[in-house]
Amino acid sequence: MIDLNTCIIDNNSTYVYGFKKMISLKNAGQQVTHFNNGVEAIDYLKNPLNAFNLPDIIFLDINMPVMNGWEFMNEFVEIKSQLRKKISIYILSASADINDIERAKNISDISDYILKPVDWCRLEEIFNSLQMAG
Template structure:
């Protein structure tokens, strides 16, 4: 099945509402068939994921775009809790750290998590989104 023929479910976890608005617009511009849910902190995202896992594990997101610095539960704590709870035992979901951090220790730490596919610096752009989601243009 082509990536363009099915709906791609994305969970955006970032406390910056303006950034979320822009990211959602860019993702929808890059990908036609997307369902995007935004959470303003890691705790809320974990709660939603646990509920999805219990009700319908098939509906877990295809991608999680995760900020590092957030109140209540930051990105690192989210990753630890996500792993501890075994939310995605089939490893369906691809997690990307999306951060404005330029600290090399954050980039190294992100890459040390087996769950994390890559570290992406903000701001997002359409080309980078297409790269993340594997969109091939003719």
């Protein structure tokens, strides 16, 4: 089983703590990086010092201060060609708003829109599919 570098972009520290625990129990992820907002994550992705330590997968919340998930995606689309790897992005949101779900479906860089809390089986499916692709 290959290890996946995982990134969580979410400002809810309680949710992030639980999500990190779930990932560590799955033992899928040699590294879990966390950012409280999109600006921190974009700065990390753009920093050349991190070029060989980019995440394989990003779990992205929509509603955050400073830079929300939609704004992050706009920036990500601009910089993705400069990144040295393909990064899978999953929206993780408490919002069941059909407009948010449709908006996510219309962004080709978003792999899926998942309602919080993500369940164990869905998380396992995601990691397994990425490991098979890798």
